Amino acid sequence: MQSENISDGQEERSFIEIARRAQIIECAINVIAELGYAKASLAEIAKRAGISKGVISYHFAGKSELMQQVISTVVEKAGAVMLPRIFAEHSVAGMLRAYIESNLEFLDSHRNHIRALMYISGGARRDDGKPAIDLTLTFDPAVRELENLLRSGQEQGEFREFSPRVMAVTIRSAIDTVSLQLAVYPEMDLKIYANELATLFNVATRK
Incomplete structure (x- = not known):
């Protein structure tokens, strides 16, 4: 039987186990998006997936671990959509536009997936009231990568002088705000939004 080695030190899993974990994660995403974090119990997720709660417990140590895997899955899926578009460009300005447009394409x-992340971020709390899931672990790397892209544009003479860190945080925050807008205005045309954002930051960065 096929198997895959998990790089984070987990034991080697069979193809069937990997598929089952993926099924549970996707079901969790849909349940959280529909019911919110608090009502998305393991029992409810198991019911929607057509499995027993014990099957989830076999694959995940608890709800917290499952939520972490939901976040990782969304990040990986976003990368699969965005990276080919970004690296197909031949200029840094083109890569920046592709970064923004493909990001919003993924949101759309x-x-x-995006609604689930929002609910996890707002609902998962420890006993002391602090967030149980630290989304800065995904936000900070994204900002650093964007910062490196902007700095590269400056070094190649495509972009004007500015703080790459400030610009990266501003771009990332502008994109993330779209998720909140979608929750209120689901009819938003994200193609128009993406074009406006890409044009805005093209003007903000160019010489």
């Missing part, structure tokens, strides 16, 4: 085509 994976609305449940």
Whole structure:
């Protein structure tokens, strides 16, 4: 039987186990998006997936671990959409536009995934009231990568002088705000929004 080695030190899993974990994660995303974090119990997720709660417990140590895997899955899926578009460009300005447009394309085509992240971020709390899931672990790397892209544009003479860190945080925040807008205005045309954002930051960065 096929198997895959998990790089984070977990034991080697069979193809069937990997498929089952993926099924549970996708079901969790849809349940959280529909019911919110608090009502998305393991029992409810198991019910929607057509499995027993014990099957989830076999694959995940608890709800917290499952939520972490939901976040990782969304990040990986976003990368699969965005990276080919970004690296197909031949200028840094083109890569920046592709970064923004493909990011919003992902938001548009994976609305449940984004809604689930929002609910996890707002609902998962420890006993002391602090967030149980630290989304800065995904936000900070994204900002650093964007910062490196902007700095590269400056070094190649495409972009004017500015703080790459400030610009990266501003771009990332502008994109992330779209998720909140979608929750209120689901009819938003993200193609128009993406074009406006890409044009705005093209003007903001160019010489």
